Every structure is written in structure tokens, then in C-alpha cells.
Amino acid sequence: PIGEQVKILIWRDKKEKELIVTIGDLENVVKTETTSLKARLGGEFRPVTPEELEKYNLEPSGGVVITWLDPNGPLAEVGLEVKDIILSIEGVPINDLESFASLIKRIPPNQKITLLVVDHRRGNTVYVQVLIK
Numbered sequence: 433p434i435g436e437q438v439k440i441l442i443w444r445d446k447k448e449k450e451l452i453v454t455i456g457d458l459e460n461v462v463k464t465e466t467t468s469l470k471a472r473l474g475g476e477f478r479p480v481t482p483e484e485l486e487k488y489n490l491e492p493s494g495g496v497v498i499t500w501l502d503p504n505g506p507l508a509e510v511g512l513e514v515k516d517i518i519l520s521i522e523g524v525p526i527n528d529l530e531s532f533a534s535l536i537k538r539i540p541p542n543q544k545i546t547l548l549v550v551d552h553r554r555g556n557t558v559y560v561q562v563l564i565k
Contacts, residue, residue: 433455434455434456435454435455436454436455437452437453437454437455438452438453438455439451439452440452440453468533468536468537469532469533469536470502471565472506472536472541472564472565473505473506473507473536473562473564473565474501474502474504474505474506474507474508474509474565475498475499475500475501475502475505475507475508475512476498476499476500477496477497477498477499477518477529477532478496478497478499478529479494479496479497479528479529480494480495480496480497480517481497484497484517487555488517488550488555490517490519490550491525493525493526493527493528494517494519494526494527494528495517495518495519495520495525495526495532495550496517496518496526496528496529496532497515497516497517498512498513498514498515498516498517498518499514500514501513501514506562506563506564506565507562509562510560510561510562511560512549512560513552513553515552516549516550516551516552517549517550517552518532518547518548518549519547519548519549519550519557520547520548521535521536521539521545521546521547522535522545522546523546523548536564539564541564541565542563542564542565543563543564544561544562544563544564545561545562545564546559546560546561546562547559547560547561547562
């Protein structure tokens with residue numbers, strides 16, 4: 433059950449180690465990550481589809497697609513649009529939505545970051561600097 437503490441065994445450095453973990457709710461974790469991205473970047477995102485990978489000739493890791501933008505948010509302020517694809521943050525490739533959220537979470541507030549983005553209209557890849565909240 434959620435909230436229950438359980439013991440687990442792991443192997444680290446060729447040694448068995450016992451840990452106590454608290455069972456969580458994945459749905460709440462995903463909601464929290466989504467809320468954080470919306471607040472910090474002013475957008476919502478989804479994984480890239482196989483069709484988009486092919487259309488833009490992208491690597492299988494792909495990145496994330498912008499699905500919604502706050503017109504006053506950081507991404508909209510630099511000219512990004514719904515359907516643009518974010519491929520990397522500060523040169524670190526975005527493999528999936530979870531890695532994207534994890535990277536954004538580690539960046540301090542009010543810091544400029546460089547994103548590599550596919551412009552969905554032309555298919556061009558461009559770098560943009562964004563001040564995240």
C-alpha cells in the first residue's frame with residue numbers, strides 16, 4: 433500500500449545492502465513533474481512520436497514536443513511554438529519526458545539555459561536561450 437515502508441536488498445559495489453523505502457504513488461510523481469515544468473517553462477510536453485522522428489530525421493531518443501504554451505511564459509517569450517521539439521538542454525540530450533523533467537528540476541531558478549529545438553514549421557534546428565523561472 434502507498435505510504436508503507438518496506439525493506440529491499442540491492443547490490444552496490446559487489447556488496448549486498450539493505451534499504452528501507454516508502455512506497456509512493458507514480459501518478460502523483462508525474463503530476464508533480466508536469467506542474468513543475470508548466471510553472472518553470474510555461475509549457476506542457478509529450479514524447480516525440482515515431483512519425484515525428486522520421487519527419488524531422490531525428491535520433492531515436494527524440495526529445496519532447498511542446499503541446500501547450502502560456503503566452504507569457506519563458507518558452508513563448510523566446511518565440512517557441514506548440515509542436516516545436518526540444519532536443520537538448522545545455523548540450524544534454526533529452527531522451528524522454530522523465531529525463532527532461534529531471535534536467536529542468538536541477539537548474540536553479542532565474543537561470544538562462546540553452547535549448548536545442550526543432551522548428552516544427554521549417555524543420556530547422558536552432559539554439560535558443562531561455563530564462564527559466
